[in-house]
Amino acid sequence: MKAGGNTARESGWPDDLRGPVSSLPDSSRILVALSGGLDSTLLLYVAAACHRNVCALHINHQLQPNHSQTEQFCRSLCERLAVPLLVERVDVAVGESGSGGLEEAARLARYDVFRRVLGAGDLLLMAHHADDQVETVLFRLLRGTGVTGLAGMPESRRLGQGALFRPWLAVSRDRLEQVARDVGLSWVEDPSNTSLAFDRNYLRHAVLPGLKERWPGLLKRVEHSARACAESDTLSHRLAELQWQMCSDSGQLRLASIQALSPLEQRNLVRWWIHRQGLKMPALADWDQSLAELVQAGEDRTPEIRGDGFSLRRYRGYLYLVPNVEVPAHSAGLEPGRTLQWGPWTLRLTPTATTPEAAPPPIRVSTRQGGERLRFEEGGHSRSLKTWLQEQGVPPWERALLPLVYHETPGASELIAVGDLWCSEQYSGSAPAAGWRLIVERDCD
Structure with missing residues (x-):
C-alpha cells in the first residue's frame, strides 16, 4: 500500500x-x-x-x-x-x-x-x-x-x-x-x-x-545521448533474446546456428549470455578475433575464452559457458546422515529402513585418477570409465570434476556411482540391495 x-x-x-x-x-x-x-x-x-x-x-x-x-x-x-x-x-x-x-x-x-x-x-x-x-x-x-x-x-x-x-x-x-x-x-x-x-x-x-x-x-x-544509448542497449538485448531462442539447446549455444550469424550478432549474443549469468565480461583486446577463433575452430581444437570465474568452451558442436568449480583436492569419506558437498554436487547416504540392520561399508568419494573401470551388473564385464564418459557426451572439463563414489572392502575398491550419471543397483532403486540409498544431486537439478 x-x-x-x-x-x-x-x-x-x-x-x-x-x-x-x-x-x-x-x-x-x-x-x-x-x-x-x-x-x-x-x-x-x-x-x-x-x-x-x-x-x-x-x-x-x-x-x-x-x-x-x-x-x-x-x-x-x-x-x-x-x-x-x-x-x-x-x-x-x-x-x-x-x-x-x-x-x-x-x-x-x-x-x-x-x-x-x-x-x-x-x-x-x-x-x-x-x-x-x-x-x-x-x-x-x-x-x-x-x-x-x-x-x-x-x-x-x-x-x-x-x-x-x-x-x-x-x-x-x-x-x-x-x-x-x-x-x-x-x-x-x-x-x-x-x-x-x-x-x-x-x-x-x-x-x-x-x-x-x-x-x-x-x-x-x-541526458539525451544517454537515453539514446539506453534504447540501443535495450534493442541489442532484445535481439540477443530472440537469437538465443533460435540458437540455444539445453542452455548451450549450437555452433552451427551461431556460425550463421554475423560477427557483430555473435558478439552481441555471447556478451548477453555472459551478462545474463551475472558474470563480468572478459577484458579482451580483440573480441572479434577471440570469438572467431572459438566459433570457427576445427573439431580437433579446444580453444577457450577465459573470464573472471568462468570460461567459454566448445565441445561436439556446442558452445558452453563453464563456471570455475573447485572440488576437494583429496578423497573424502561419505558418512550416513551427513551431506557431502563436492563442487556443484551434493551426496548423501540414507538407510532404506527406519533402523538399518547394519552400518554401510566405508564409502569414499574421489575424482578421476586414470584407468578407472565400472561394472553395470554384478558379475558382468567391466568397461573403461573414460570410454563410457565419451559415449555419454560428457565434456572433458566435467569428467575431471565428477565425484566418483567407491565401496571400500578389505583389499578392494568398487566404483558404485559416477556423479549423477550412474549409480549401482546396490545403492539405488526402490529397494537397494545394500540397504542404503546413495543420493547424488547437482545444484541445477
Whole structure:
C-alpha cells in the first residue's frame, strides 16, 4: 500500500523535487540512502514529507576522519524527522580495492549492504542528480565503455529483493543546492570530495565547469545521448533474446546456428549470455578475433575464452559457458546422515529402513585418477570409465570434476556411482540391495 506523508509538509517543497518522489510505485518500505551530504539529506526531507513508510540507511565506510561525526549527524537528523535509521559499518581495506581503486571498493561494499538489507517490496532511493549522470557517462566514455555504459545510471532497476530508484536524475546539482540553502538546510561535507586524486572529483571540479560554461545545455544534451544509448542497449538485448531462442539447446549455444550469424550478432549474443549469468565480461583486446577463433575452430581444437570465474568452451558442436568449480583436492569419506558437498554436487547416504540392520561399508568419494573401470551388473564385464564418459557426451572439463563414489572392502575398491550419471543397483532403486540409498544431486537439478 502506498503511504502518504504530511500534506502540509509535502506542499512546501517545489514540484520538480516533490513530484518524482511522491509518484514512486507502491512499496512495503522506502529506504533513503543517507550519506549526510547535501543531496541525500534533502532527499530524506522530501521523502519523509511525501510518504509515511520512510526510513534511512547510513553506510559508514570508516574511511574519512570525520566518519563518526557524520554518523552522529545522520542519527540526529533522523531523530528530528522521526524517521527510523539503520546504520551499517563496513570495512574497506585499501589493499583490497582492486583495479577499480578505493572508490570502486567502497561502492561494492555499499551495494553488498543494499542487497542484504532490501526486502521484498522495498524501494531504495538514491539522490543521484543530472550532474552525477554526466560524470558517470564521461567517466565511462574515458574508460572505453560501450553503449551499456554510456547509457549512464538507470532511473530504476531491481536490486536484491527490492528495487533501486533515482528520482532526481533530471535535476541539476545547482538546483538542489539552491533549494537546500533557501530552506536553511544543514549537511556534512565529505573531505574527500575536493581531492582531485579521485577520477570523479577531477571530472567534477576540473572538467565539468568549463564544459558547462562553454555548452550551457550540457546536462540535457548528455541526458539525451544517454537515453539514446539506453534504447540501443535495450534493442541489442532484445535481439540477443530472440537469437538465443533460435540458437540455444539445453542452455548451450549450437555452433552451427551461431556460425550463421554475423560477427557483430555473435558478439552481441555471447556478451548477453555472459551478462545474463551475472558474470563480468572478459577484458579482451580483440573480441572479434577471440570469438572467431572459438566459433570457427576445427573439431580437433579446444580453444577457450577465459573470464573472471568462468570460461567459454566448445565441445561436439556446442558452445558452453563453464563456471570455475573447485572440488576437494583429496578423497573424502561419505558418512550416513551427513551431506557431502563436492563442487556443484551434493551426496548423501540414507538407510532404506527406519533402523538399518547394519552400518554401510566405508564409502569414499574421489575424482578421476586414470584407468578407472565400472561394472553395470554384478558379475558382468567391466568397461573403461573414460570410454563410457565419451559415449555419454560428457565434456572433458566435467569428467575431471565428477565425484566418483567407491565401496571400500578389505583389499578392494568398487566404483558404485559416477556423479549423477550412474549409480549401482546396490545403492539405488526402490529397494537397494545394500540397504542404503546413495543420493547424488547437482545444484541445477
